[in-house]
Amino acid sequence: MKNAALLVMDVQHGIVSRVPDADYLPRLTRALDAARTAGVPVMHVVIGFRSGHPETTDRNKAFGALPPGAFTAEDPGAAIHPDVEPRPEEVVITKRRVSAFAGSDLELVLRARGIDHLILTGIATSGVVLSTLRQAADLxxxxxxxxxxxxxPDPEVHRVLTEKVFPRQADVVTVDEWASALA
Known part of the structure; x- marks a missing residue:
């Protein structure tokens, strides 16, 4: 896939621990393996804050309610899950809000590499995936x-987004369909 990158978003210990689907990480690993084999760059996007959370405010319902120290360098829950651990050549982008673009240098890295096609994965469909898709489409x-x-966390929300909302702005396929197309 020319000028494409696979984004693996918010697959961090503190987030993966809330995923009830035991088959999720093995599926995601298949996507990573397919991308790496085909030479598609893999980029990892994580939520991260400085100590004391100076980037957050209590006006933000999601991030203002985080416990002190959550998703900081000292928080073990902020680490990328070992099943999808980045390789040394893979870029890790730290974002400060829900979208992968918000408060990060993602757009700069994509432009510098000539990437104009994003393959989106991550936790949660209604969070980082939706927000990133909308912003990326506008860009x-x-x-x-x-x-x-x-x-x-809500299978019905996932279904509605992937079957009804996302197809308006993206091609929506399974990991196996995408991996087969790369082979």
Whole structure:
């Protein structure tokens, strides 16, 4: 896939621990293996804050309610899950809000590498995947969502997003369909 990158978003210990789908990480690992074999760059996007959370405010319902120290360098829950551990050549982007673009240098890294097609995966479908998809579409990126490479705490929300909302702005396929197309 020319000018494409696989984004693996918010697959961190403190977030993966809330995923009830035991098959999620093995599916995501298949996507990573397919991308790496095909030479598609893999980028990891994580939520991260400085000590004391100076980037957050109590006006933000999601991030203002985080316990002190959550998703900081000292928090073991902020680490990328070992099943999808980045290789040394893979970029790790730290974001400060829900979208992978918000408070990060993602767009700069993508432009520098000539990437114009994003393949989206991550936790949660209704969070980072939705927010990143919307912003990326507004920035004119070509988009593919790996439907089963995303997961959400609410299966019905995941279904509606992947079957009805995302197809308006992205190609939506399974990990196996995408991996087969790369082979």
């Amino acid at each position: 004119d990126y070509r988009l593919t969502v790996l439907a089963d490479g995303c997961v959400d």
